[in-house]
Amino acid sequence: MIKKLFQNLSSKSVEIISICSAIILWQLIAVYIVKNQFYLPSFTDVTLAFVELWSKDAKLGLMDLDYQLPVLLVDLIYSLLHFWIGLLSALAIGIPVGMIMGWFRTIDRVVDPLIEIVRPIPPLAWIPFAIIWIGLNPLAAGFLIFIGAVFPIIINTFTGFKSVSRVYVEAAKVLGCNTDRELIRYVALPSALPSIAAGIRIAMGVGWMCLVAAEMFGVSRNGLGYKIWHHYYLHNMDLVLVYMLILGFLGLFIDRVLRYYIDGKLLKWRKGVVI
Amino acid sequence: MGKVKVVNVSRRFIKDKDTSTLALDNISMEVDDKEFVCFVGPSGCGKTTLLRIISGLDSPDEGEVYLDGIKIESPGPDRGMVFQEYSLFPWKSVADNVIFGPRMRGIKKKDALEEAEKYLELVGLQQFRHSFPYELSGGMKQRVAIARALANEPSVLLMDEPFGALDAQTRNILQQELLDIWKKKHITILFVTHSVDEAVFLADKIVLMSARPGKIKEVINVDLPRPRERTSPEANVLRDRILKSLLKEQNK
Known part of the structure; x- marks a missing residue:
């Protein structure tokens, strides 16, 4: 067992050495060259800040819930809440819109110019309206993430539906699958799934980018993005870096889980395709 | 039952106002139940178009197609199709x-x-x-x-150059297998091919088509006994005749 673990580690030795040397380099630069915790907190500063943060509690005051949890966990829960509100609503709206646009030419012509005009507006430009329309609550943060995530989903779903091979549609037709509904359900959707999955991945990336900005304007007193600004105002740069790293690792983690699930389960029929 | 009747079918593909191609020009023919019919012709002679019209994936500008006396207007499970x-x-x-x-x-x-x-x-x-x-x-x-x-x-199996992308050996094996299936299942098969060898080996009846506008040039009854020998003198004579006729068509 231990031997196996050791073998696993040694097969990843290059990667491990790479990460370790980056950390050592960071530490050396911070301690011997910059020599200023405010400009560049060292690795050990950040680790200590993390440990300290972990022991602090905060109240989770979501709806009727009222728990004492480590403050980091509370921030995490808030951020994931904002993120999932945005992403799920982007999926719920983006996929059907992309599907209908991809399948019906007329609807594409009606909707496409509108989307092309709205799409280039940076999601952060929506902040004033998000506050005025929705108020200072998690839904407003979710709205910004929604704006960032919905367009990649629409466009990739649309492209996936546009490029459904004609021979699959015709094969389905001669096998007795004739209505638009059936053709979309049984042919176009599965055929477009790889493209839709790629769209979701891009959307999650963009949504995650929007998270910090969405929380910046204080929709709640918690959240990873909010805390970055909060600690910046307090000049706790080590804590800023802790939150930055957590955002990075969490983004990586979410992407990996999604990729594992989609490539391993939903798209296993595509193993033969070179991506 | 799988009786196919094609009556005065024409199909024109319109590209823009001035250019259009007449793919099928007033085609009429009948296929009997359980018959194996091969369509052979130079490329662009509309044999695939005719098959698609029978399948219901395409519709004729003029004329009608019937399966067992019922007019074909859309694809249906009574007509199976295998694509190239x-x-x-x-x-x-x-x-x-x-x-x-x-x-x-x-x-x-x-x-x-x-x-x-x-x-x-x-x-x-x-x-x-x-x-x-x-x-x-x-x-x-x-x-x-x-x-x-x-x-x-299905009562009719429509095959649009189904073995066209396969190598020669696999092709021969699949032709034999198709004949076995046809014997077991007793269905009508309409088979489009550009290979004269394939048509001579498989068909009861070979429909020779001419290019642009697509017309039926000749219907040849193949009365070689089954199982057929690919290289028998009779098969060679027939192949030769069809090839010469095709060559004349291509040079036109």
């Missing part, structure tokens, strides 16, 4: 591909899967039922496509 391109749904396993038609007719998955075994056995691919199309060779893919088309119990 690999048309298996890549996201479905072999068995799930085969049961696609029956499932569309509302048959329960369990019953359909049981039934599918029969067709997989017919094409000799039972052990591949859980494989995905990307794991199959070209010949195997077309075998599954045939099984999938047969699973709907």
